[in-house]
Amino acid sequence: MLAYSIRRLIALIPVLIGMSLIVFGIIRAIPGDPALAILGQKATPEALKQLRHALGLDKPWYTQYFSFITDLLKGDFGTSLRTHAAIRQEIWPHLAATIELSVLAMLIAVVVGVNLGILSAWKQNSVIDVASMVIALVGVSMPVFWLGLMAQWIFSIKLGWLPSIGRENIRDPVTAITNFYIIDTLLAGRIDQFWEIIRHLILPSLALATIPMAIIARMTRSSMLEVLRSDYIRTARAKGQKMFWVVYKHALKNAFIPVLTVIGLQTGLLLGGAILTETIFGWPGIGSYIYDAIQYRDYPVIQSGILLVAFIFVIINLIIDLLYAAFDPRIKYK
Amino acid sequence: MLETVVKPNAPVPGPEEQKEKVDSPFREALRSFKKNKLAIIGTLIILLFIILALLAPLIRPEGYNHQLLADRLKPPSSAHWFGTDDFGRDILTRILYGARISLWVGFVSVVGAIVAGTFLGILAGYYGKTVDMIISRIFDIMLAFPSILLAIAIVAILGPSLQNALIAIATVNVPNFGRLVRSKVLSLKEEEFIVAARAIGMRDARILFYHILPNSLAPIIVQGTLSIATAILDAAALGFLGLGAQPPQPEWGRMLSDSREYITNAPWTVLFPGLAIGLTVLGFNLFGDGMRDALDPRMKK
Amino acid sequence: MAETILTVEDLKKYFPIESGIFKRTVGHVKAVDGVSFEIKKGEAFGLVGESGCGKSTTGRMIMRLIEPTSGRIVFCGKDLTAMDKKALRKTRKDIQMIFQDPFASLDPRYTVERIIEEPMIVHRLGSKAERKKRVRELLEVVGLSSYHAKRYPHQFSGGQRQRIGIARALAVNPKLIIADEPVSALDVSIQAQVINLLQDLQKQFDLTFLFIAHDLSVVHHFSDRVGVMYLGRMVEVAESSELYRNPKHPYTNALLSSVPIPDPDYQYDSEELAGDVPNPIDPPKGCAFHTRCPVAMDICRKTRPELKEVAPGHLTACHLYNN
Amino acid sequence: SSSSNGEQGKKSNSNGNGGNVLIFGRGADATSLDPAIVTDGESFAVTKNIYDTLVEYKGQTTDIEPALAESWDISPDGKTYTFHLRKGVKFHDGTDFNADAVVFNFDRWKNANDENKFAYYPSMFGGFGDKSVIADVKALDDYTVQFTLRTPLAPFLKDLAMSPFAIASPTAIKKYGDKYGQAAAVGTGPFKFKEWKSKDTITLVKNDDYWKKGEPQLDGVIFKVIPDNTARLNALKNGEIDLMDGVNPSDLKDIQGNKDLQIFYRPPMNVGYLGMTVTKKPFDNPLVRQAVNYAVDKKAIIDAFFAGAADPAKNPMPPSISGYNDDVQPYDYNPEKAKELLKKAGFPNGFKTELWAMPNPRPYMPEPSKIAVAIAHNLKDIGIDAEIKTFEWTTYLDKVKKGEAPMYMLGWTGDNGDADNFLYTLLSTDAIGSNNNSFYSNPELDKLLKEAQTLTDENKRNELYKQAQVIIHNDAPWVPLVHSKPALVGKSTIKGFAPHPTGSDRYVGVYFEK
Amino acid sequence: MSTFFYIILNIANSIDNNLNFLYNTPISEFKEINARAKKGGAILSEPILKVQNLKTVFFTDDGQVPAVDGIDFYINEGEILGIVGESGCGKSVTSLSVMGLVSEPGKIVDGKIHFNGEDITHAPERKMRTLRGNEIAMIFQEPMTSLNPVFTIGDQLTEAIRIHRKISKKQAKDRATELLQLAGLPRPKALLDNYPHQLSGGMRQRVMIAMAMACDPKVLIADEPTTALDVTIQKQILNLMKKLNRETGTAIVLITHDLGVVAQMCERVIVMYAGKIVEEGAVRDIFNHPSHPYTKGLLASVPDLRRQTSRLYSIPGNVPKPGSITEGCLFYPRCQEAMAICAQKRPGLVDLKNGHRVRCFLHGEVEEA
Ligand SMILES: Nc1ncnc2c1ncn2[C@@H]1O[C@H](COP(=O)(O)OP(=O)(O)OP(=O)(O)O)[C@@H](O)[C@H]1O
Ligand SMILES: Nc1ncnc2c1ncn2[C@@H]1O[C@H](COP(=O)(O)OP(=O)(O)OP(=O)(O)O)[C@@H](O)[C@H]1O
Ligand SMILES: [Mg+2]
Ligand SMILES: [Mg+2]
Secondary structure (H helix, E strand, O other): OHHHHHHHHHHHHHHHHHHHHHHHHHHHHOOOOHHHHHHOOOOOHHHHHHHHHHHOOOOOHHHHHHHHHHHHHOOOOOEOOOOOOEHHHHHHHHHHHHHHHHHHHHHHHHHHHHHHHHHHHHOOOOHHHHHHHHHHHHHHHOOHHHHHHHHHHHHHHHOOOOOOOOOOOOOOOOOOOOOOHHHHHHHOOOHHHHHHHHHHHHHHHHHHHHHHHHHHHHHHHHHHHHHHOOHHHHHHHHOOOOHHHHHHHHHHHHHHHHHHHHHHHHHHHHHHHOHHHHHHOOOOOHHHHHHHHHHOOOHHHHHHHHHHHHHHHHHHHHHHHHHHHHHOOOOOOO | OOOOOOOOOOOOOOHHHOOOOOOOHHHHHHHHHHOOHHHHHHHHHHHHHHHHHHHHHHHOOOOOOOOOHHHOOOOOOOOOOOOEOOOOOEHHHHHHHHHHHHHHHHHHHHHHHHHHHHHHHHHHHHHOHHHHHHHHHHHHHHHHOOHHHHHHHHHHHHOOOHHHHHHHHHHHHHHHHHHHHHHHHHHHHHOHHHHHHHHHOOOHHHHHHHHHHHHHHHHHHHHHHHHHHHHHHHHHHHHHOOOOOOOOOOOHHHHHHHHHHHOOOOOHHHHHHHHHHHHHHHHHHHHHHHHHHHHOHHHOO | OOOEEEEEEEEEEEEEEEEOOOOEEEEEEEEEEEEEEEEEOOOEEEEEOOOOOOHHHHHHHHOOOOOOOEEEEEEOOEEHHHOOHHHHHHHOOOEEEEOOOOOOOOOOOOOHHHHHHHHHHHOOOOOHHHHHHHHHHHHHHOOOOHHHOOOOHHHOOHHHHHHHHHHHHHOOOOOEEEEEOOOOOOOHHHHHHHHHHHHHHHHHHOOEEEEEOOOHHHHHHHOOEEEEEEOOEEEEEEEHHHHHHOOOOHHHHHHHHHOOOOOOOOOOOOOOOOOOOOOOOOOOOOOOOOOOOOOOOHHHHHOOOOOEEEEOOEEEOOHHHOO | OHHHHHHHHHHHHHHOOOOOEEEEEEOOOOOOOOOOOOOOHHHHHHHHHHOEOOEEEOOOOOOEEEOOEEEEEEOOOOOEEEEEEOOOOEOOOOOEOOHHHHHHHHHHHHOOOOOOOOOHHHHHHOOOHHHOOEEEEEEEEOOEEEEEEOOOOOOHHHHHOOHHHOEOOHHHHHHHHHHEOOOEOOOOOOEEEEEEEOOOEEEEEEOOOOOOOOOOOOOEEEEEEOOOHHHHHHHHHOOOOOEEOOOOHHHHHHHHOOOOEEEEEOOOOEEEEEEEOOOOOOOOOHHHHHHHHHHOOHHHHHHHHOOOOEEEOOOOOOOOOOOOOOOOOOOOOOHHHHHHHHHHOOOOOOEEEEEEEOOOOEOOEOOHHHHHHHHHHHHHHOOEEEEEEEOOHHHHHHHHHOOOOOEEEEEEEOOOOOOHHHHHHHHOHHHEOOOEOOOOOOHHHHHHHHHHHHOOOHHHHHHHHHHHHHHHHHHOOEEEEEEEOOEEEEEOOEEOOOOOOOOOOOOOOOEEOO | OHHHHHHHHHHHHHHHHHHOOHHHOOHHHHHHHHHHHHHOOOOOOOOOEEEEEEEEEEEEOOEEEEEEEEEEEEEOOOOEEEEEOOOOOOHHHHHHHHHOOOOOOEEEEEEEEEEOOEEOOOOOHHHHHHHEOOOEEEEOOOOOOOOOOOOOHHHHHHHHHHHHOOOOHHHHHHHHHHHHHHOOOOOHHHHOOOOHHHOOHHHHHHHHHHHHOOOOOOEEEEEOOOOOOOHHHHHHHHHHHHHHHHHHOOEEEEEEOOHHHHHHHOOEEEEEEOOEEEEEEEHHHHHHOOOOHHHHHHHHHOOOOOOOOOOOOOOOOOOOOOOOOOOOOOOHHHOOOOOHHHHHOOEOOEEOOOOOEEOOHHHOOOEOO
């Protein structure tokens, strides 16, 4: 399995190189001048020229690409054109923020979605089934940003139950250690702060969880229906097993395999696709970080950011593949 | 040329063979689709929006950009069922015209993605080897990018406009269809009726176009309708970020982002475009689900 | 007897087992491992054996739907293995196939008429009207009515579909028909109909059959000669009645005694074969059957027996008959 | 929201942070805390509180008052400035502020010859090294610095008050090298830099040793990034922040009725305009340009999209700047007249064109695309069919600067409160290619503007600028739209806060009412 | 010896059936009779499983499908009963009905199922659970898919045991090993940790049998247990089942479409056609004197290895879907001996002798009730 993982990782190299080329190409194709973005409206033509030179933007693209790649191989993401800060240091808190949010969202989506799907399949055509599938359908149909806005409006503006933006109480900032604030507050032994972090997480993670939850619920249901029709379920029932265990033990472990794929895909989508939610909830995540960088044509940041997200996505898929083996003994990775 | 067959065997009369309706698989699917209540609701929703979109100029001849700043942000009333926006424009009118945009974007981008995806998918699936390797890797790469970021990047390259948003959405969707078609081609290649076709002595091209493609159609259509739903959402998201349709075009996502500042003062400006998106998307989702149930034999008994 | 229409010589098919992302070949499934036989014109040659022993692979190799790893297939004097694609397509007119699964072997999107017509279109036979006429005739020949022509496969029962498959095979007037388990998926009462139909057609059109089945009684009934396969190899070939009366190979013997006889008074040979069919990836050395053979000898574990004539027209690959 | 306040108060006490920290919500993060190298307002908004400049703007004006320099002498030829520095001032790192520090800072900028780093220095002082107006900066003694200029520079003192010319600790700059501005920011200002969470918060804490006695009264300032205007206002309403900029004009009415909140208007030192590229047909015709001027209903636009927080513009510079010509008669909203002019110009049926709109809000124009829609609607009334086009901000700037847009919306925020910073910078022939995006060129105007640059007599300068404004009015390369008074909203307990026209505010004198 | 015993038992039961006495007897009386019988030491006992007029209907979108249309049968302790019939005639639905496992949209609409004297037709799920796998076990046609692919053999076996027996995991494991051994599987201990996919079809079917035998059921329903297997493996499995039947006395309902298997295994057989029993009786009677034209045709259409016939008999037409024929005898359209009445009326079961019953007007004009 380890050997398999290593081989998979090696096989990733061409994909990553391809990706880096595409990212690089796309970025250079985007019109707009980073120098202008940095210097802004008041820039003089000389200043722009000089800045371009200083940033190495006047070099041929392959030279730029080569130095980008060699730096990357050395584990160096380069420095932001705009802030001159090392991207490696700058990017982590954003990534951590998004990961924290996405993981929680995914957790909600999986727990709720899977159970909803199971219930629907188990009680097929019942009121529960119809209700949860309608919920799931509405869930995938509503624009996230709209849901986010509405949730914000209701729960934090109208009702004032939850904070509307950000990761933490600004007045009582968390001392970042890992940048996962849930962990950091616990490390610091600040239970009050921990709850504050949770309170901040609730709305955005719920908004973010809606779509994957709905998709997972639907996937679980259809996969579950198929499994519940299978011979081995009949066998399990013929043994005299309780329906609950038939469903949650025998059926679920089988039905979960296709759901796993969806979970992997959705997690990847969450990581990169959280931009809208991040904008609405003022979440300092990787999505808004990259989006910002696109606006400022901060090439190194865009390149590294997108590649990093894509890399994580690929890694998640690898993990999912390995998880298959855990769920399905027929799959053997050697 | 053909030698005439002589002695016919005694036909085997079956009891059910007298007067059974001759149903093509398509008709059968239609029949089972018609029985699906949710799917019918979905169809009705879509039809409603299509009709409204078509009739918009008749219903509201004054057009979607009829401004009356004096009438800004009026709540829903008998004159303006959905209220007015910050230009004093009737929101209902804009939603009606907006339906044209959303439906158009959804449909065209998906058709584009299907055409490109099918072409690449067939290349990859049927020719295999290196072609497959290259195409599949490209799909992998495209799928590894967060699609919204990819779409944003494409729009950034081409410039924000409805047409470019459409191209971006289509591009992002290509690998989905490509993969679907590829896997379908691969699995069909192993099907016995394809083997039978080869055994007859059929050429590859004929097998591809007469047998493999028609049999891949059902999942493509299903995926297609469902993709229209997501395409509409994507277009709205791009519009929301200001990367899609440009004002004063009444694109729903753009309407949302343009009025989100009024959410506290004039919630109707946000509520209705959001509902319009949700409802249309819901319609396509219901419709697509119905199609899946009707067309996908796995869901049948 | 009649001339030989098909000769198969030392046919082999090793499927590579690929593993990992780099698709390295880590081994081979020796699906067919040196099979030779010949079929005479007008004859029905039966091929039996347990699941996975390589019957279908053999059949498909003869149609070159699967490329043989090695060996020769001579059909009507022409070497099929050496043919290019174009010539091969032409020859396929003369060799047709009937498949096991009547549900999977018909394209669900086309009407029966179109399905039967298609081979004629492909081989550019007749005008449109002629083809339509012939489709109707063929339908009658296989015992369906011409009003069935406009229907779709899913509207037929298994037996009827199998008839459609047969009509399709007949459409181009083939010389040889490879029937890969044509009746295994059918109900008992329907099975008899199809077997009878095939027998009638054989007489009527002077067809030659390669009849593949795992049901010994069906093969026995249908075929003039029978070949018994075990793990990719031919272990015995003989005339049908000879094989039943006088089986030479212990495997054939076991096979025969395992077939349930619809007679409550029949006394079974209580001996049963031990164990399962070995894995074709890693077949036993020597005689592939020695692991289950009740009379295995030392030599069986070491040397692979050749297929030899032990009585007139009766070949077997067993060390028992070596001297 | 009062309950959540109390709650937060409790919690912050437990953190030892004090309830006396002001949290400022804004739309974007700073790029660096080294003011010399940045150009963006968000960075200056922070550095303004970390650093001091030699001289400072007084109150809400652009008049000058002493800061790190207690007093100064100007030679009669206007070429030598001698500054007497404040004694006993220390940088936040404990090192002394003295003449050497000033010289070090100026030398750093002057001799860098690297516009990548120091953008404002060359643009305000004409270039680096020998090209610079500043010939020499030297320390006469520990607390006296002398500047020698090559030519007189009328707005020199105003320039020195600009944020980029703040004095930073030489020790810290040497110590941190390239990382200065990210890892550290050491000035003499009222607040000390504590922590920066990128794209999130910048935390400043009180400088207990600040030279202005009794200041600052706040224990700290936190700059919090909340990109979305609505979200930011929500945060304010929820008590998560205390003060914010970037208010949607539409929210102002609501805020006015909210007892807990107060609105601060930033005095305008900007102009938002609709530019026409005069090299492009049909805008090469002054009649067309005038027609467009008559067509736009500024008042309606201000009412609808500024909630009144803007003044209609008739000149390219705001009235608060000396030299403003109030006698210029504005082009009133008059579609009939506009149509007439169009007819005269040979376009009785109007024409088709493009109207480019900025993609994101700018201080001088909070909702550019909506204003574009309104303007397009106005233009439609006189027969001009303008399609609205948008690009991303950098692309937009790039293309507009290249003269690709027939009509475009843009604006300008003054840097130092001088008329030159508007008229010359935006409309002189020299500025074509940089900020004269209309490619407007009038030799007569150029002559006036050039001359004004060298005059030290305020009245004479103003006279020239007034003439210039008339010329511009008649040639009408723009439709000057508005001078916006961007609104800031804060808790009503905030006292002593007066937003500055430059856009960077100091939290000196600011306190929370108990 | 045992065969003799069974024959006696059969005859005794047949007599009872003919008297049509037991069917109409309430359970309480039943028990009494039973008690009486025991007291008297007679071998006459009630059948362990008895199905009366069972009717299971599928309420599909295309209308009602009476998959099982009023069938009666019984099985005595230690007996092997064969049920033959072609695909779709309702064999599986019958067995599932007995297990209480008919899935949506199917429903038992009529009839009674007695197990061990108790009416379990509409017993609550809780009650059924205590029977399933414990008193009545079942194995299915497809050894490839009937085991849960993601759990080990050991898991699945011990689960089957521990559902009904309160024993430790360790004990359950020992019992599982024992069961595998009983099923004739090599290396039973190692096998426990294997997953189904690591076993061949024959081995899996043995595991299924072992699982079914886990709690010493009184009745084992085997639904086409060897259809998917090769003949040589089929022989192994059939022999195994016969052995278990002899050793443990478990009654077996053997469902199959293979007449050969019935002939080899069973004492009594039921022939089903389109949801109904068309003929029932001792195997010998039926094979030697088939009375229903369908049974006759069926027997004639199987090629017999022992003789080379030139042509097989074939029943024309197709097996109808249950419910598709609404009038007359279900077999009428294919029947070569059909009479006028056959087209109009539904035949009922006619008793011949020795419990041999047939649903055909040729043997008496008994109409269906
Ligand atoms: N495409 C393939 N790739 C790898 N192995 C294959 C392939 N096709 C067949 N095999 C293997 O070759 C062997 C022979 O297969 P084949 O289908 O010829 O058997 P068969 O005798 O027809 O069996 P059955 O009675 O089940 O149809 C089997 O072990 C099978 O797993
Ligand atoms: N879930 C269901 N919905 C509708 N009809 C069903 C369902 N299950 C079974 N049937 C119908 O019930 C009839 C009897 O089915 P059953 O499975 O009992 O047949 P069988 O005799 O076991 O056949 P086979 O030999 O193919 O297993 C069939 O005609 C089938 O169409
Ligand atoms: Mg086969
Ligand atoms: Mg069955």
